[in-house]
Amino acid sequence: MKKRVLAIFLVMCGLMMVVAVVFADLKKGYYRPAELGSLRQTALIELSPDSNYQVSAYPVPGADLVPGDGRQEVQTYCNTCHSPIYVTMQPPLPAATWEAEVNKMNKAYGAAIPEDTTQKIIRYLQAHYTVENRTP
Template identity: 50%
Template structure:
């Protein structure tokens, strides 16, 4: 009985090893719709998204991009700054906060709750209140100092 169990265990382990070894090759061979090469997709529908047609830039073409911050903005000093910086920057730059027009206090509260409920930000209620208070203290039309 023990010998049979050992043989079955050995066979199962060998099968798992073969499956594990062949898995990367199977994944590499799986066709991806519209994929021409790494990061390069054919124009046309890809799933439900229409991919843009390729455009060849003309000779002497010049493309300009307007100025944008290439740094992470400094948040205003005050209680709640560290909680705001630590929690908000888990998902996005805090530049999103400083580049917003001054928002009403109720909007900041709604924004924080949206990040938690709609986007799944793992922020505890007490910390959320601290962040909301900080944003309302520094980034409303009445309180914002540029």
């Protein structure tokens, strides 16, 4: 009888240990590598009690435009009024929409991009930012 109780006790202990080990490993201690300071805090700027109300420069993280013929022109001309993130933020758009957008910059906003450059920019956007060819 005592032997049986002892045996049951040992089996129970064994089971508990198995359960403890299994759960401990699944439940705790998962970490992953990450980039240090991927979003750093900004330092306070010096405040003086004069009539100037100032904030620091606005950050421009920029955007990765797909390499290709016309990228340089987008970076140069479009960047006058807005950063290239205005391109990468968009959903994939039909080729005709990209053409209309670039023409709007010239006509409505007075971008005055030379005609051949305008066509090059349109071709670049149509080659990389439509439903058919946009890559993540």
